[in-house]
Amino acid sequence: MSTGASDEMVGPVHILDARRLLCPMPVIRLQQLVATLTPGELVDMVCSDPGALHDVPAWCRVHGHVVLETAEVAGEITIRVRVDGTA
Amino acid sequence: MLAAKLMLDQGIEVEGLNFFTGFCVEGHTHAIRDRDRARPRRNNALWVAERLGIKLHIVDVVDAYKQVVLNPRHGYGKHLNPCLDCKSFMVGRAYEWLCEHEFDFIVTGEVVGQRPKSQRRATLPVVARESGAGDRLLRPLCAHHLEPTLPEREGWVDRDRLLAFHGRSRKPQIALAEELGLDEYAQPAGGCCFLTNEHYAAKLRDLWAHRGQRDYELDDIMLLKVGRHIRPRPGFKLVVGREDGENRFLQGYRRQFTSLQVSDGRGPLALVDGVVTDDDLTLAARVVARFGPWREAPRVPIEVAVPGQPARVLEVEPLAADGIPGEWYV
Ligand code: SF4
Numbered sequence: 001m002s003t004g005a006s007d008e009m010v011g012p013v014h015i016l017d018a019r020r021l022l023c024p025m026p027v028i029r030l031q032q033l034v035a036t037l038t039p040g041e042l043v044d045m046v047c048s049d050p051g052a053l054h055d056v057p058a059w060c061r062v063h064g065h066v067v068l069e070t071a072e073v074a075g076e077i078t079i080r081v082r083v084d085g086t087a
Numbered sequence: 088m089l090a091a092k093l094m095l096d097q098g099i100e101v102e103g104l105n106f107f108t109g110f111c112v113e114g115h116t117h118a119i120r121d122r123d124r125a126r127p128r129r130n131n132a133l134w135v136a137e138r139l140g141i142k143l144h145i146v147d148v149v150d151a152y153k154q155v156v157l158n159p160r161h162g163y164g165k166h167l168n169p170c171l172d173c174k175s176f177m178v179g180r181a182y183e184w185l186c187e188h189e190f191d192f193i194v195t196g197e198v199v200g201q202r203p204k205s206q207r208r209a210t211l212p213v214v215a216r217e218s219g220a221g222d223r224l225l226r227p228l229c230a231h232h233l234e235p236t237l238p239e240r241e242g243w244v245d246r247d248r249l250l251a252f253h254g255r256s257r258k259p260q261i262a263l264a265e266e267l268g269l270d271e272y273a274q275p276a277g278g279c280c281f282l283t284n285e286h287y288a289a290k291l292r293d294l295w296a297h298r299g300q301r302d303y304e305l306d307d308i309m310l311l312k313v314g315r316h317i318r319p320r321p322g323f324k325l326v327v328g329r330e331d332g333e334n335r336f337l338q339g340y341r342r343q344f345t346s347l348q349v350s351d352g353r354g355p356l357a358l359v360d361g362v363v364t365d366d367d368l369t370l371a372a373r374v375v376a377r378f379g380p381w382r383e384a385p386r387v388p389i390e391v392a393v394p395g396q397p398a399r400v401l402e403v404e405p406l407a408a409d410g411i412p413g414e415w416y417v
Contacts (some may be wrong), residue, residue: 020339022309024107024130048339049398051130058133060122062143087144 011040011083020078023051027059035087042068045079049078052077063087088135089260090196093227096357097245101194103143104184105132106177108152109308110280145217150303156282157301161204161213166288168280170205171213178218182210185223192238198260199253208232210312228252228260228315281312288370293417297321297361310358313337316417317374323361324371324417325371327378342394347375350388350400354379355381369403376405 004024016033018026027049034041045056056079057067064085071078091101136143155176159169174197181193197206197214204210206263211233217223222236225244230236231251252259280286290311295301297318313333314326328334336357337346344358345368355378359371372389381387382405392398 023104024111024145025147027130027133028107028145031145055130055133058130058137059143059145062133062136063142 010055011038011042013042013044016043016045018045018052021047022049023055026052027055030056030059030081030085032080034063034083037083039083039085041083045077045080045081047077047079048075049076052079054083056081088139088196088269089263089267090194091135091139091270092139093249094194094244096267097248099140099192099244101139102188102190102302103136103139103141104181105143105145106148106152106180107145108173109149109282109305110156110282112280116227117251131282144184146180146184148176151180151211152176153303154306156303160217164204164283166283166285167291168282168288170202171210172203174214175217178214178220179222182220182223185220191243192225192337193220193321194225194227194237198226199226199232201253201255226250246249268274281308287311290417293318293324296323306343310340310360314355317411318416318417319370319415321369323359323363323367325357325374326372328355341392345391345393346391346399347371347391348377349381350390354381368372369401372401372407374404374411377410378403381405 009069014027014033014037021029026045026049030045036038037043045052047056050061053070055069059065060081062069066084068081068082069078070078070080091103092145094101130145132145133143141216152173155169155172156159156167161169161171164170174195178195179194185191185193187368197211199206199208199211205214211226215221219225222234223238225236225238226233227244227249229252230239230246230249230252235246238244239249250259250263284393291303291314294303294307294311305402310326313336314328316326318324326337337356338360340346340358344360345363347357347368348354348360355375357371357375359368368391372391375389376382376384376387379387384405386402387405388400388402390398390400
């Protein structure tokens, strides 16, 4: 599934492996990583808890970051986030 | 939620803090169980923050929280819930956060008399004192029953617009939520964590008793949320998935624990906790066969996987319905 958001601004891509972590740990890990990044940088998350599909976009919305894309293949969820706001 | 909304309505900048202790009921709990699929699959704290339009910081306190659970200065509530120590701990962490991020005061949704132990008139000052927050801790929902705090005295907050809720009834909160347009009111009526749950507390006590020490890791307390826990003897426990969601969750632990499942992959997945003999594994296989779809078959092939070793198959007779004594259930 694509969120249809634009990803014109492309900065460095950081990989965040949050597999086997249950919510809210994927969000906590993302929050910790984003705190070290600057606007425009990207995070590619991989998660196994389907709750991440709800929690990560919600966390991004309240902090002003952008979810560029989400996908779910064989129980593995990938989420691409562009850092825009603050952690 | 209501306390934050009252502050926002006074034009005060608010950010939310949500502490993850490992014992929280929502979120992953709903993710695990198929039977909870109908519930909204959301993190309530994030949902509230979004409704209010505020930032929310989720803080991992799993390690630091251990001392609260293991050695509560004020003891436990009905089960293993150390509510008074827990509140002091969380407000204390909020106070540290406030100092680091240059905020001025802390707001909680506590109400005098709402909870029998941790929200009595006598205990609210304990939280303020032991957390270190002192009179930078404001409870807007019941402020009129308490002495004015620093934000009220300094005029940062208009005390006249704070409230005088008290007692166990949640009706005033629900009415206020409606008045404020917060139609879906996300406030738990019971405890906010598994430590208030009788069955969970029994499993945690059992874990401590059989480990010979009061301690835990995050994986331990997560596993206690899932499955049937069956202890045939000291030092040997089985965690048996009750449905597909739990089985999927338990799959994630197969690299750490010996696991058993019917060879065709149908029925429950079980993890073995403890140091076990071949006889124990045979018994475990018979238990797994009992809870699987082939319980009436004379023999059932059960795959046993020990981490780091090739899986092997045990052909066993499923235990009879009365083959698992009641006292084995933790
Ligand atoms: S029920 Fe709430 S206050 Fe009590 S121990 Fe659990 S999280 Fe803390």
